[in-house]
Amino acid sequence: MTTTSDRTAQHDSATSPGSADERIDVGGLSELLLGRWPEHRRAARARAGDPRFHKDETLTPAEHRERTLEQMREMVAEEDKLSWLAFPERMGGLDQPGANLACFSELVAADPSLQIKAGVQWGLFGAAILHLGTPEQQDRLLPAAMDLTVPGAFAMTETGHGSDVASIGTTATYDPATEEFVLDTPFRGAWKDYLGNAAQHATAATVFAQLITNGVDHGVHCFYVPIRETLADGSAGPFLPGVGGEDDGLKGGLRGIDNGRLHFSGVRVPRADLLARYGSVAPDGTYSSPIDSPGRRFFTMLGSLVQGRVSLDGSAVNAAKIGLAIAVKYGAERRQFAGPGVDEMVILDYATHRRRLFPRIAEAYAGHFANERLLDLFDDVFSGEHDTPENREDLETTAAALKSTSTAFALDTLQECREACGGAGFLTENRITSLRADLDVYATFEGDNTVLAQLVAKRLVGDYGRELKGATKSPAGMARFVVERAADAALHRTGLRRVTQALADVGDPRRAAGHLRDAETQRELLADRVATMVEEVAMALRPAQKAAPAEAARILDENQVALVEAARAHADLLRWEAFTDALSSIEDPATRRVMTWVRDVFGLTVIERNLTWYLLHGRLSDQRARTVTGYVDRLLLRLRPHAVDLVDAWGFGQEHLRAKIASGAEAERQDEARAYYATRRASGAAPVSEKALKKKR
Amino acid sequence: MTTTSDRTAQHDSATSPGSADERIDVGGLSELLLGRWPEHRRAARARAGDPRFHKDETLTPAEHRERTLEQMREMVAEEDKLSWLAFPERMGGLDQPGANLACFSELVAADPSLQIKAGVQWGLFGAAILHLGTPEQQDRLLPAAMDLTVPGAFAMTETGHGSDVASIGTTATYDPATEEFVLDTPFRGAWKDYLGNAAQHATAATVFAQLITNGVDHGVHCFYVPIRETLADGSAGPFLPGVGGEDDGLKGGLRGIDNGRLHFSGVRVPRADLLARYGSVAPDGTYSSPIDSPGRRFFTMLGSLVQGRVSLDGSAVNAAKIGLAIAVKYGAERRQFAGPGVDEMVILDYATHRRRLFPRIAEAYAGHFANERLLDLFDDVFSGEHDTPENREDLETTAAALKSTSTAFALDTLQECREACGGAGFLTENRITSLRADLDVYATFEGDNTVLAQLVAKRLVGDYGRELKGATKSPAGMARFVVERAADAALHRTGLRRVTQALADVGDPRRAAGHLRDAETQRELLADRVATMVEEVAMALRPAQKAAPAEAARILDENQVALVEAARAHADLLRWEAFTDALSSIEDPATRRVMTWVRDVFGLTVIERNLTWYLLHGRLSDQRARTVTGYVDRLLLRLRPHAVDLVDAWGFGQEHLRAKIASGAEAERQDEARAYYATRRASGAAPVSEKALKKKR
The missing domain is CATH 2.40.110.10 (Butyryl-CoA Dehydrogenase, subunit A, domain 2)
Structure with a gap:
């Protein structure tokens, strides 16, 4: 899908790859990204690329509503029954809860209205009958919900x-x-x-x-x-x-x-x-x-409807990818302001442009791999294979952590992409504003993002409290607790590593700038931050347990912002872990090398964002902290020749992007303009510029 | 405009003001905020509140276009001729360029489409004739542009x-x-x-x-x-x-x-x-x-059209205020989750909610005062009173700095307000999504925000270079330069203070937490950051002057992100200075006290955002840096009882806000619900909760 112009643009750039074999294996990576249910994903992506299901921007709201319902009827009529993946086989479904959500999240590329209306019908209304009803009720009520006899x-x-x-x-x-x-x-x-x-x-x-x-x-x-x-x-x-x-x-x-x-x-x-x-x-x-x-009954009922959050997470990541693919493809062709030579510079060659887009490409990859892991966990529970209370709780926490992170990320990213495309980004024909407007409420429905973050943090604090309580029953237990917290390098189910790094690395020569690229360093920094924040909040909240209601409320209030921060740090760690695990399944060496840089960009920009925390907690020396931004900048420059490949690997075609500026039209215009000037120069009829004349004098 | 319910909500809160005389004088502050042309502002705000000029969300795009043109014809027919303020008296205008932009920025409350279409007609098409044409051309071409004979x-x-x-x-x-x-x-x-x-x-x-x-x-x-x-x-x-x-x-x-x-x-x-x-x-x-x-000719022509940037700055601040007024009024009535007593808590009493909204209230005030100062500067130049090349250059730099800051601020704020209002925020009847969609492109037109920031930074670096060059011509000059940079406490025309604070305050006991509230401390921290960043970038760019084109490009690229950062720091300082200057014109002691807290919130959140920089540059000790967030949080709590007053002082009525959730409807619903439960309890017919029963057992 990379056009000739892209290649030209890339080779123009000072940062083009040295040789072809250093390039990413786009096809292979794309295949890997299809995840656990590749055939279903492929089918769902093809459906999302089918013009019958595309958003029609010219409709009035009333017409759009009717068309969306009509599209759902067409989806039901499809042979693949992709919409019924989650329903029981005995009523024509396929009993594949994980694959169902993977497919659902592809639908955002067609029309978010269609996605969400389908989600209401099958993922909420139908799912309530499925998960809250008895088998008799399922038999009696589900078929009409499935086939849209009863919207x-x-x-x-x-x-x-x-x-x-x-x-x-x-x-x-x-x-x-x-x-x-x-x-x-x-x-x-x-x-x-x-x-x-x-x-x-x-x-x-x-x-x-x-x-x-x-x-x-x-x-x-x-x-x-x-x-x-x-x-x-x-x-x-x-x-x-x-x-x-x-x-x-x-x-x-x-x-x-x-x-x-x-x-x-x-x-x-x-x-x-x-x-x-x-x-x-x-x-x-x-x-x-x-x-x-x-209480437990209520949360069990609500928990059985967790799939909404899981599917919004994947959808938000996909929407962000679409925006990034558009902005990167346009940025690789668009030229503005003269560069060092005669030609104008490709805007993706500007440091500010790289800073706007590339860390978000990295975060989209991190979000992708984290969502794949979440789908696994979801399928584990809802297929019945590993349906334990612990897994349900982990699933709910992880879904809340990721949904609240990825939907915010998608909105921020789509806005950045819109602005990175300038005035063209504001035109509906270039897709981004429309997608962003539709995605807006993803930050609110299925759980307000701030409330979800608090839910995550309370769970983390609760876990910590339970461990501490268990541990402190005896001196031996306490000692074990301390040792475990210090040594346990294995991934906790919800991704929270029990790592303490009480000793700062101030002055430690092994902690030089180069170590930032070391995965273990990144892991420690990210994991330690979560563990420490949770511990700090937990300790700060302890007096609330025995305080009068008003005082307890005051203490909670004082720590509420920190709770939300801890949840976000947790989501960062989850995503970093998922990304890092995924690296090991990439076989092509060049691809793995580039993807490792992408992972580093994700990890290090998270650390860069929270550098104050690391400094104030003595986790990074001033000297080392100073190297972070420079190192990130160098990585971004190194990724420049791979930018188009990285967004191509997401597997969206023109039928998914549907943005004129990402169709190669910009490169054609640039080529035409340059040809005009070249011809004019060659003809000898080009006017002399007054500026040049005055310089000569 | 504060309703009884607001007051109740506030007195419910643990943070209600001790006595009435501590409250802000809303009327007086509102008056002050009308600025240099109060009568014009008032008239323009009344016009923006007139339903004839309001955005009609139900129109099709085609109908909306026709209506907007029709509204402009009605504006021309108005007796006040507010649209012609900037045009020469000899053709029916009022020759009041500053007042014109003040009025223009109020129009965003009516319909941004109307504002921008009017801006195209009179502020761009008409202004091009006015500023680029000869008197003969003005006489011949302007009247038809003014009265819409020629759109x-x-x-x-x-x-x-x-x-x-x-x-x-x-x-x-x-x-x-x-x-x-x-x-x-x-x-x-x-x-x-x-x-x-x-x-x-x-x-x-x-x-x-x-x-x-x-x-x-x-x-x-x-x-x-x-x-x-x-x-x-x-x-x-x-x-x-x-x-x-x-x-x-x-x-x-x-x-x-x-x-x-x-x-x-x-x-x-x-x-x-x-x-x-x-x-x-x-x-x-x-x-x-x-x-x-x-070159100078080109920039002079473009510079004569600077008013677009000046007016977008004021408009963006106004749009942000509208969003904040809606979110704060709703947040002061909306209740969710039980608080310490029986009642549910008002959401504005949540620390996370305060963090989302209050720093943005402070930034809106800072943006307001900075725009007032920018209008002054604009009027100075365009009225001809102080039309010097230096003033023009300062005006252009300040307009670029503020426009790029305030339009980004408005988008971020409107999104935060949308989310802070939950699902209700997504409904068009509550205004925010509509306003945000319209404001989106303000970040791009009249100068892309990133490009503008670079323009500002290059100007600052250029100034620095010129000073340095002049100074280093002789040893005496160099010494003077150094002394001036260290001692000059007067405000530079564009707000850049020449302050160096080479000595960090590490270990200095006078620099305790309390000093953060000291205006001089804030000023030094903000000004020093700008001066240092500019100096660092200038030094880093010096080798580029004598380098080969490709190497020069590489050096520029390496510093481009820092350039943009320096411009933003400069805008922060400009806004802080303007806010601080404005405090002295507030006479009511309670109002001045509260507004000083608001200014502190602005200054300290800017410092908090850049804490890494202050730490790595040794400008704040770890100890002092650790106190910043806590101090900001305490200030936010202190502002809680004044939140509704602070947004009311902006002077927008229901006819400007036009959001159902900010109309008192939420308080009515809350009151009705509470009355229902109270009546049910009193009747003895209330069901017992299973939870309560189980607790008793």
Whole structure:
């Protein structure tokens, strides 16, 4: 996919590779990046490249909504049944939860509206039935959700409660007289809100409400609730009695989705339609659940829906890749300002341009490998192969850490790419603004990024506290704990290494600049930072356990920013570890060498970003810290000849990028302009410049 | 404008002010912020609050374009003639260049499309005639540009050349036989591109082209060129012969503007329509100019159009303020997760939320005061009162420094505000996504931010070099230079203080944490950083002067990122200085105290962001550096009770914010929900929670 012009541009540059055999094996790397389910990925990528599924920027929001639903019907009609990968074989699915998410994350290249509306239908509405329902309920309700006979909404979030789902206001009160639940929205803040499919297309919803029976509130449960009539042609008719709602109207992006609000007044739901896997009510109103603790029950239910976060992580990384591929391909052709010779310089040859784009290429690779690992973990749990409580918890923590990191990364990257393409980047025909607008809310739905980071950090602090508690029961235990923390070099399940590096390397000659390229040095620096931050926060939070509520709140408040920072450091480590592990599966030496530089860029820019921390914690000497930026800059220069190859390896074709500036048009224009000037010079008809004349005088 | 609910929210918080007299005098501060032309500002803000000029989110792009033109016609018809403030009195203008830009920057609150289309018409097309034309040309061409008889495009940028205007490809070749210039677009890359008004409405354009006469290319000049027929109803008809073009199509924002491309084939322009203030051609083709140096002539022409940058700076600050006002008002009402008591916590009481929003409030204030100072400088030059070459150069440098900083700040802030408002932030009804999409390209037009930063840095390095050169001519000069650099505490015109602080404060007990709040400490830290960075880059670049082209390019490349960093540091200092100066004009003691904290937050977060630099350059001891973050956090907590007041003082009413979540609706919903639960508890009918039951057991 690298055009002749790219090659020319690269050889123009002072930094072109010495010989062809130093180049990346783009095909081989691309193959590796297909991951664990290469055939599925390939099929899903081909689907995302099919014009039938592409975002049409010219549609009105109303037309876009209809088209998106139509596209989903076409997806159902496809022979490959890619949309049903996660559903049970007994109902036509393929029982492949990991492959399903891998495919889903490719769909972002077609149209994020299509991706998210499909996600609402199959990944939320359908998944709620699958994961919260009994086998009987699955058999009864899933087929219509799968084949779109029943388009559905996932009615969890309320206007008044998003992040804090446990506090939603909707009630489902059991009435033993009729064996029904009565669904009510007691106040405006309890309206369900922001729900995809709810404004127009959904004829049913999985509604989360406080289950009340016999005067006891058993907390949040999910109910299957028809909300609209289905008309003769299969489309959604008016609301059913007791159901109301409104359209959320225009949004900053994802305008192909009909988000809306719903409310309920005395809507009667048959007892059988409480999705009853984790809690059921007997005819007389007696509640029972396989999970005794209401808290654990709630988190188990929510945890069964973790796939949303996993799939957004992969999607965000893909979106960032698309932006980077566009900006790098354009940057490799675009010229501006005269360089040392006669020609204008390719903008990718500017140090500022490399700084804007290359560390983000590295981070996209890190995010890619981390998502592959997350998919593995997800498949382990949801295929049932290794479905343990510990794995579920690890999965949830890792998903929260990566989703909150990658969605923020994607937005930042798309913006940088937009600006790096100048005015051309602002045109819809060059894709980036459209993609960014659609991705915006990925930072919020399926868990607000800040709230997710806190969740991750609390888990890390909790782990630390449990280990400490266990250890300190005896002097021997305490000693073991200390030794383990010092020596354990093995990767913790969630990637948190137990490494202390209490001794700073101040003055240590072995810690010279060159050591920064050493993987072990990077690992230690990244891992130590997580461990130390967690330890510091844990220690700072300890007094809160025995403090009065107000004082406890103050202590938590004082450490909240540090909690979020620790979670981010953890995500950095996870990604670095995943990248480093992946290096060992690259066989081509040149590719592995270049990819090692890319990994180094990721690791060292993370360290560079947090250099203050390393300095203040005595982990890096001033002398060594001073070398970091210079070393990164040298690495970026070294990567320059490989930039186009690195983005080509992601495997997106023109049918995925769909940006005129990344199509080779810019190189054609440059060639035409240069040919014009050359011809004019050769003809002798070129005007002399006044500047040149004055210099002569 | 602070509602009762805000007050309640604030008093709920642990951080409420002790007594009423500690509160900010919102009215007084608001008055102060109106600046040098309060009446004009007030009128312009009222106009921006007028629904006739508001962005209508429901329009199609085609309808939006028509409406924007219509709004401009209404603006012309207004009695206040706010749009003509900058034009000469002799043609109905008011000759008030500074007030004009102050008013222009308020228009962003109405609709950025309207603002920028008005900017194209009066601030670019009209301004080109005004500043590049002779009095005769002004008299002949300006009136129709002013009253919209001739909607115009500003045809400078080409597809192939944006930042490097000197290299545009369009040619204007003089033909003495007919006393005309022949305008040509020699290749596709030389098409004019991204021009507002060009796709549909413009009937003329100010076209920049290489002026060629008698075989000599005199560089870029501007020509007045009719491009479309004017139809009987006054609207634009088809292209005139030789002119062609196309629509830029959809954009990421500003969809109310018809951006497009233009090209020319043998279009004949009368000799009289070369805008001839800085260069003219006699009938026989002899070129003459009041400025002998082609380079200086070019930069003088471009510099006369600096107002675009000045006005975008103020507009970007205003857009950021709107986003912050929405997010802060919502955050002061929105509750999520139970706090220490029974009630859920107001989200503005979370440390993470304060960290997201408050430093940006401080930066918006800093940006506001810096823009006021920039407007002063602009008015000084363009009113003719102090129009010296030095002032022009300072104006251009300061405008470039601030525009590149504030537009980036606005985008970052609007995104943070969007996310801080959660899913609600993504709805168009809450404004932020729409505003952000429109502001996106402010980072690119009127000068790409990265290119502008380099321009600023080169100027600073040049100044340094000149001083050094002058100084080193004699030993006495050198000594004076050194002393001046060490002792000069007066503000340099462009805000760059000549302060060296070669001695680090390591171990100095006077430099304890408390000193960070001292203005002189902040000033020294900020100014020293700029001076040192400039000096370092200047020294690093010196070998380039005598190096071969390729080596010189390599040296420049190696220092390019540092150049950009130095420019940003300079902008930080400019803003801090402007903020600090403004404090002295605040009379109310409580207001001044709170605003001093706000200034401290700005200064200290800038220092915090660059802490690595301060540590590695020995400007802060580890001990002192460690106190920065904690001190900032305490300041943010201290500002909590004043947050709503601080955004209210910006003087935007509901008619400017136009966000449902900032209208008090959230507080109403919260009150309703709490009333519901209170009533239910009082009635004795509230269900008992399973959790509570299990705890009892």
